[in-house]
Structures are given as structure tokens and as C-alpha cells.
Amino acid sequence: MADSIGAEHIGLILHPANITSGDLQECYTAGARLVRMCLSVTDPDPGLRYVSEAREMGFTVCVNFTRASRLDARSLVDLSSRSAESGANAIYLADSNGSMQPGEVSRRVTLVQEVSGLDVGFHAHNNLGLALANSLAAAHAGAAWMDSSILGMGKGSGNLISEQWIAHLERHHTDPGAFDLGALLDLSAHLRDSVPESTPVLPHTDLLLGRFDLSVEHSARVSADRRSQVHVARELGRVAAA
Template sequence: MITNLDVTLRDGGYRNNFEFPLDYAIRHAKESAAAGMEWIEIGYRNGSFKPMPDIGITGLGADDYIRAIADVVAPERLCMILHPKNITEDDLPRMYEAGIRLVRFCLPSGAPGPGLAMLSQAADLGFSTTVNITRVSQLPRRRLAELAAMSGDAGADVVYLADSNGSLLPHEVSELVTLVRSVTDAAIGLHAHNNLGLALSNAIAAVDAGATWIDSSVLGMGKGPGNLVTEQWVAYLARHGRGQGYDLGRILSLAHGMEAEFEEAVPSLPLPDLILGHFDLSVEERSKLPTHWIGDAFSAARELKAAGAR
């Protein structure tokens, strides 16, 4: 059984500064749930890792925003992601009261303790929980295994491998899923980015290796070149005989409407993002690449990679 999670309203927010109008966010969440997506991630709580000026409603995840969506979509379908450094002790109880039932923790690999403590608090409050281990392509295997084991021991229901740089290859995804499965009884998830055009192949590899939770976004709308494309993934599941319960036609209608409403949602693979994926560099390095000629950007990225390896 695969659990599918729609991250459009959150990860897609990197394309439009999280400025989805409330009426659209409500409509999107309602249609996504009606199409069969088990969970809809409706935004960040209190912002992304790096502060963003004038961030929109899906980047703040305020209580009244949660309640507005929970009025039309069952709380048992609503989730939110957060960075532990942005959260106070009051946030989790307020999120639960407002209507969130799954909370996702982005776990910093260098200092996971505070996030794991918050995860235990969330479980005590009645939340289902995931730990998203970010930039797994850059983590030593031993450290990934340690973080996954600690997350499971802290009570995480799901340990997510986040290919934040969009640089993993299918056989690497399979190896990482197998590794994490060997150290925790938690379910395993994949959050794919599409820098190399491999998000779909990586999701297939992850499921074949035993992952059971998959993130995707409508039209692939997400940070950089975006995420696994929901409509492609659901079409694959249907062709593979695993798509029962999902309404592909409804998802396609949602994608068509979103494309017409938001210019930023139009699928694209900018060449600089492909370069970042090739060299396993984060999207934050994009500003360091020359913009006047792609060959110069490629050379600059190669130098950044070499400098990081030293």
C-alpha cells in the first residue's frame, strides 16, 4: 500500500513566494483529497529554513489558515511541515487544535536533538509524524543510518529521504531505502526533486525497494525545477495496477486549472538547475553561477563542487 502526499501548496510556494490565495488553497486541498491523495501538505509552519520577506499564507501556516481548510477538508487528511528552529512550545498544540493531524519535521543532520524532542511532543499530542532527512545525497551513509535509527527510536511513523538537490540516481535511491529499512521499523518515504528529470524513475525505484510514502506536486510545482509530478505518478500507478482509489481525471483537471491560474506553475527544467543536480549542489548555490552563458555556469558549478570536496 502506497501513501501519497501532495506537497504543492508548500513546495510549490518556492515558485510564487507562497502567495496562493486562500480561496485557491482551499479549492486545491479539497480537489486533491477528492482525487484520492491521502495527505495534503498545506504549507510551512512559521516559514522556511531561511527567512523570506513578505512570505505568503502557505509559508506561514497560521491557525486561521489551517482552520479555513479544515472546515472543508477532514483534518485526517491535512499535514504541515516545519523547521524545528522556527517553532515554539505553543505551536504544536495550536496546530492540532486548528486541524493538522500529520506534522513533518525537517531534521538538521548536525543537530537533530531539538527536532527529535519536538517529534516526541507531537506524538504525545496525537499527531502522526514524519522526519524528513534533507539533502540525503550529501550525507555519509553511516550518518544517514544514525539519523534514521534515532528518528525511529523517537517515534517517527515515517522516515523520509529528501533528495533536496535532485541528484540521486535510481540505483542510489534503492540502496538508501534498503539501508534505512535495515535500521528502523518506521515506514520509509521519498521526497524527490527533478533536477535530472529522474523524479519518476526514483519514485519507482524507492517503492520497488520498500518505500511506502511518496511526495509529489501537481505539475511538479516546487523548489528549483520542482518535484515528482503528481499526475505522472498517479498515471504510472494506474498502469502498474496500483492506482485504485485515485481519480487521475480529477488530478488532471486540477493541474489544468492550476496551470491557467499560476504562471509560476508551468513545468520547466532551467539549465542552471540541471547543472546543480549534476554536481549535487543545493539550490542556494544557484546565485553563485554566472547567468550570461551556460558554459560559464557549468564551469563555476564544477569549481564549487571541487572546492566542497577538498
């Protein structure tokens, strides 16, 4: 991939439990130049050590706050300040449960910026149909990095749809020549026609995960008939929030 499109376009998202320092070095040698490290809220130290190592190797390093909807202000402040101290270039807020609302996104982006002084990114999921609205809220609050995918292809109900995002940027914020929307639409059509699984749908289970701020690990328990699904999801949401 690095030989085909250039090392500056190659990035990795990593979990500290699954890698070693040697893996980081091999990835850099192979051509990756961006790494995003997922931090564990309960034990962020291993991830933060890798952040420092990756910066020393020459990577641009982001940290990823998974399930940001479940992080209270104190946790956000602590993780943000420690990420900055470890040498991160940017902090990503990931709406892993697809449950966040635009106002909530804006407040969290603002808080992380103020505490860390770093660029902030946002990773949307579309469980409640708010991926575009939440991404716009993040951008208006100052987020400089934004995840999207062709057709919105991603976990469950999918992510921010690249075609929508680029169309919005062309219409409202950038020189129309900055992007080739036609080429992007060609790629979208090719993916749609060649990979049947590429277009996300919105199963009732994923909608309920977003409604009650539950992770994908709860999917198996949110089953049975529709009324039972809502009851189980509501109870799981109360437990998770406790």
C-alpha cells in the same frame, strides 16, 4: 482547510528553528494531524525533541532528511536509529538537490528501512529529469510514502508530477477505480491556466545544481555564461563533497 477536507488530510512540514511547542499544540488544535520535522545533520536534537512532543500530542510524525544525497551511510544509520527512538512513524529521504540516481535511491531506502524498522518516504526533485524514475526505485525498494505535486509544481525544476505518478499506479499497481485520474487532470488544467508560475521549467542553473549535487543556496554563484557556469558548478561540487 481542516473544516473543508478533514483533519486527516492536513499536514505540515516544519523546521525546528522556526517553531515552539506552543506552535505544535496550536496546529493540532486547528486541525493538522500530520507533521514532518526537518532534521539538521549537525544538530538533530531540537528536531528530535519536537518529534517526541508531536507524537505525544497525537500527530502522525515523519522526519525529513534534507539533502539526503549528501548523507553518508554512517550519518544515515545514526539519524535513522535516533529518529526511531524518538517515536517517529516514518522517515523521509529528500533529494533536495535533485542529484540522486535510481540505484542510489534504492540503496538508501533499503538501509534506512533496515536500521529504523520504520516506513520510509521519498521526496524527489527533477533537476536531472529523474523524479519519476527515482520515485519508482524508492517504491520498489519498499518506500511507502511518496511526495508529488500537481504539474510537478515546486522549487526550481519541480517535484514528482502527480498526474504521471497516479497514471502509473493506475496502469501497473492498483485497482483502476482507486483514483479519479480525470478529476486530477481537471485540477492540473485549472492550475496551469490560472497560475502562470505553476509549471516548472528546467533552467540551466537547476540542471547544474543537480549534476554537481549542489543546493539552491549555490544558485547565485552558478551564473554568467554557460561555460563559466559549468566550471563554477564543478568547483563548488568539489568543495561541497570535501
